[in-house]
Amino acid sequence: MLFTGTHIHKLDRKGRVSVPKRFRAALDNEEFAGIYLYQSHKESALEGCSHSHMERIAASLDELDMFSDEADDLADTILGSSHMLPYDGEGRIILPAELIEFARIEDQVAFVGRGRTFRLWNPDIFKPLQEASRTRTLNRGATLKLKPMAELPKGARPGTSDEEDAS
Amino acid sequence: MLFTGTHIHKLDRKGRVSVPKRFRAALDNEEFAGIYLYQSHKESALEGCSHSHMERIAASLDELDMFSDEADDLADTILGSSHMLPYDGEGRIILPAELIEFARIEDQVAFVGRGRTFRLWNPDIFKPLQEASRTRTLNRGATLKLKPMAELPKGARPGTSDEEDAS
């Protein structure tokens, strides 16, 4: 379950767009055949995730004080503004007009993997941003501290399996 | 069982409103074919939930000191003022006049998912509030500490079902 790479697909005149095969494959075992999308907080982009990821968000919100202001805001912003989008027979979703407008998407959509989640962009907007962030990363000499293998969930390590083999 | 998204439906002149298909689907296994609504204690909105969630609230109240003022207040506001609303043949409920008035609902109702629960709003009132939530979330740099997958209820994780045991 990992979203990687950038995939550019066409938005047809019915408002449909194919979800990249790789992304669909990453969602194979989900109980819901489709994806969730919501508006990004900081970017002119859409955040995408799986059903189980959404469950995880809900479960985490549940833990916060049921009456806290922060939980309220997060619920409104994420759960309240998310769209549950099922695939059609060909693995496409219908991109709601509201989201098309928010992300200023025209006739093409870039699916950008971010590991457990992904983003949808207007490719023309994403490209320059991607280059900028690449330059920043290089200049900063950023390093990422990797988690030891042993702490990874089962199924994410070679030689283990979560259910059946996912080779 | 997850309520997500915002769904705006019409309140007809008989005081009926369709419960969104997605919400009804989330309540499929409930013993009661309908929803519960009560007045929110901090917003001009209605809180909605399932029968089993209502049971959960009752159970939580049990744990509070039975004679505490807090328990009294909560019992009055939630259990005492809640309405049990069955669907008609088309999946609609009748919105009681008392609740319409409280939430200042006119001819449209917004069903807003919040995970285990949902809220009903006058869309014109909700919209600006949701914008404000978004802004606060952004400024606060709020991040939600996600619960580890392993602690999620079974059936909420890919590759598990709540039927049999998945080691």
Add this chain to the structure above:
DNA sequence: TGGGAAATGATGGGGGTCAATGGGATTTGA
């Protein structure tokens, strides 16, 4: 190793189905 064939993913579009809505008819209950 190159070229052609087959498989697979992406795209376009028609039409049937179902959710949302409106309103009349019948039943229930005060």
Add this chain to the structure above:
DNA sequence: TCAAATCCCATTGACCCCCATCATTTCCCA
């Protein structure tokens, strides 16, 4: 007996299923 709730059916428009085509990639074999 009247009002309100429930049942029932009609309408409509959005969405989903289906199929046809096109573009790639993969595979196979010379």
